[in-house]
Amino acid sequence: MFEVFFSHVLKKVSLSEAEKTTIKAFFISKKLSKKQHLLHQGYVCKYMSFVEKGLLRSYHLDENGIQHVTMFAWEGWWTSDIQSFLTGEAATQSIDAIEDSELLMISQADFEAMTLEVPIMDRYFRILFQNSIVTKERRLVSSNTFTAEEKYLQLAESNPEIIQRLPQNLIASYLGLAPETLSRVRKNIALRK
Amino acid sequence: MFEVFFSHVLKKVSLSEAEKTTIKAFFISKKLSKKQHLLHQGYVCKYMSFVEKGLLRSYHLDENGIQHVTMFAWEGWWTSDIQSFLTGEAATQSIDAIEDSELLMISQADFEAMTLEVPIMDRYFRILFQNSIVTKERRLVSSNTFTAEEKYLQLAESNPEIIQRLPQNLIASYLGLAPETLSRVRKNIALRK
DNA sequence: GTAGAAAGTTGATCTGTATCATGAAATAAC
DNA sequence: GTTATTTCATGATACAGATCAACTTTCTAC
Numbered sequence: 001m002f003e004v005f006f007s008h009v010l011k012k013v014s015l016s017e018a019e020k021t022t023i024k025a026f027f028i029s030k031k032l033s034k035k036q037h038l039l040h041q042g043y044v045c046k047y048m049s050f051v052e053k054g055l056l057r058s059y060h061l062d063e064n065g066i067q068h069v070t071m072f073a074w075e076g077w078w079t080s081d082i083q084s085f086l087t088g089e090a091a092t093q094s095i096d097a098i099e100d101s102e103l104l105m106i107s108q109a110d111f112e113a114m115t116l117e118v119p120i121m122d123r124y125f126r127i128l129f130q131n132s133i134v135t136k137e138r139r140l141v142s143s144n145t146f147t148a149e150e151k152y153l154q155l156a157e158s159n160p161e162i163i164q165r166l167p168q169n170l171i172a173s174y175l176g177l178a179p180e181t182l183s184r185v186r187k188n189i190a191l192r193k
Numbered sequence: 194m195f196e197v198f199f200s201h202v203l204k205k206v207s208l209s210e211a212e213k214t215t216i217k218a219f220f221i222s223k224k225l226s227k228k229q230h231l232l233h234q235g236y237v238c239k240y241m242s243f244v245e246k247g248l249l250r251s252y253h254l255d256e257n258g259i260q261h262v263t264m265f266a267w268e269g270w271w272t273s274d275i276q277s278f279l280t281g282e283a284a285t286q287s288i289d290a291i292e293d294s295e296l297l298m299i300s301q302a303d304f305e306a307m308t309l310e311v312p313i314m315d316r317y318f319r320i321l322f323q324n325s326i327v328t329k330e331r332r333l334v335s336s337n338t339f340t341a342e343e344k345y346l347q348l349a350e351s352n353p354e355i356i357q358r359l360p361q362n363l364i365a366s367y368l369g370l371a372p373e374t375l376s377r378v379r380k381n382i383a384l385r386k
Numbered sequence: 387g388t389a390g391a392a393a394g395t396t397g398a399t400c401t402g403t404a405t406c407a408t409g410a411a412a413t414a415a416c
Numbered sequence: 417g418t419t420a421t422t423t424c425a426t427g428a429t430a431c432a433g434a435t436c437a438a439c440t441t442t443c444t445a446c
Contacts, residue, residue, distance in 0.1 A: 060334055060338075062338060068334065068337060068338050070330065070333065070334060082323060082326055082327055082330070083327045083330070083331075086323060086327070092334075115316065115319075119312050119313075119315070119316070120312075120315075122312070122313075122315040122316040122319045123308065123312070123315040123319075125319045125323075126308075126315045126316075126318045126319040126322060129319060129322035129323055129325075129326055130275060130279060130318075130322055132322075132326055133275055133322055133325050133326060133329065134275055134276045134279070136326065136329040136330065136333060137263065137275070137276070137329065138276075139333055140263065140329060140332055140333055140336060141253055141261065141263060141285075143333060143336040143337055143369070144261060144336055144368075144369030145253075145255060145261050145369065147432075147433095148432075148433065167392090167393065167394090168393075168394065169392090169393060169394080175337075176336070176337030176338065177433080177434095178433070178434055178435075179393080179394075180394090180395080180396085180433090180434080180435080180436095181432090181433055181434075182394095183394060183395055183396080184395085184396085184433090187395080187396090340402075340403095341402075341403070360422090360423065360424090361423075361424070362422090362423065362424080370403080370404090371403070371404050371405075372423085372424075373403090373404080373405080373406095373424090373425080373426085374402090374403055374404075376424060376425055376426080377403095377425085377426080380425080380426090387446105388445100388446090389444100389445090389446090390443105390444085390445085390446105391442105391443080391444075391445095392441105392442080392443070392444085393440100393441080393442070393443080394439105394440080394441070394442080395438105395439080395440070395441085396437105396438090396439085396440100397436105397437085397438090397439105398435105398436085398437085399434100399435085399436080399437105400433105400434080400435070400436095401431105401432105401433095401434075401435090402431105402432100402433095402434090403430105403431090403432090403433105404429100404430080404431080404432090405428105405429080405430075405431090406427105406428085406429080406430095407426100407427085407428085407429100408425100408426090408427090409424105409425085409426085409427105410423105410424080410425075410426100411422105411423080411424070411425090412421100412422080412423070412424080413420100413421080413422070413423080414419100414420085414421070414422085415418105415419085415420075415421090416417105416418090416419085416420095
């Protein structure tokens with residue numbers, strides 16, 4: 001169950017067997033089948049979840065009831081509404097499973113306890129969050145300054161797995177485009193080749 | 194010199210006097226006068242810089258030579274091209290001073306050394322980066338889903354200091370808007386009152 | 387395998403924001 | 417204080433991408 005998890009953590013920090021055992025104890029596991037929700041917008045996000053298997057997406061529902069995909073997470077990624085998880089405020093996002101998934105989940109209290117008991121996990125998360133910031137900064141530049149086609153091409157370049165694994169309408173939403181626009185963008189790219 | 198710095202760090206973690214002394218030794222200080230650059234796009238970002246005093250902005254120059262403001266940093270904020278700082282790759286951003294500024298700077302090597310010698314600093318940065326992620330996620334949703342007016346209003350709401358302290362054209366760039374658009378948006382808001 | 391639903395395509399039209407252009411106001415430089 | 421430079425405002429126009437609509441293809445469930 002913890003294979004993907006530890007292989008991921010060990011890429012960033014070293015852990016003794018004792019530490020591994022300690023860490024394991026803080027997590028609970030959960031299976032989610034396709035279309036099931038992990039989190040509903042408006043509720044508190046009680047867990048950070050590591051994806052051992054499967055694929056999930058986070059999305060935000062606006063006042064007009066339109067879904068805006070904010071993130072995808074598959075094997076080796078974490079997912080949660082961090083804001084809600086940390087502060088205990090209501091989540092502004094929902095999370096559901098796109099494929100049948102297996103998760104390792106840790107609560108806010110256990111997260112605190114774990115980092116205090118195994119301080120090197122602070123380092124792991126510091127590095128993890130650092131990388132996440134880099135990604136989000138890149139997405140922000142892209143979102144503010146690129147054309148629809150440039151946004152798509154950069155995504156295809158930097159994150160080909162998203163293109164392969166997800167339906168086009170969700171990719172469009174993730175890029176902040178209308179599905180029709182993405183369809184046309186892809187057509188133009190194909191025509192030019 | 195370290196007043197703002199430690200008052201900021203101590204809001205997130207506790208430090209002994211000995212730890213403070215250790216930490217201080219890793220930093221160098223630097224004064225920057227208005228319009229001076231801290232970092233030029235294309236060069237490696239050697240430091241993370243904490244702003245003790247003043248105001249800086251980060252921006253990205255696109256292929257057409259147009260500046261896109263990505264961040265502001267004033268008293269109590271960190272600034273750097275994190276991607277470049279961490280990986281040693283060329284920076285994709287420049288940073289310059291909008292007001293005369295005083296900085297505390299730490300190199301990548303000293304950053305590593307400091308977190309190893311004072312592990313609780315990993316925790317500080319973990320929390321810092323967590324918060325930064327929340328902010329960037331909010332900006333991403335805003336950028337993808339809000340109208341020009343909504344973007345401006347949310348910024349005014351969540352970050353009034355930016356509105357007061359920075360010229361309108363830089364705010365427009367930060368929001369990914371043409372300066373003319375922001376001018377019109379502000380006019381409409383004023384008219385409606 | 388078939389029916390129904392969801393996702394994707396393509397065309398026509400509309401609209402928010404960018405761009406271009408010019409003048410006014412504010413700031414900075416001497 | 418005057419001049420030069422930068423920032424801001426306002427109007428006219430252009431265009432990328434949204435929206436609306438109809439149709440086709442692909443999935444899904446039984």
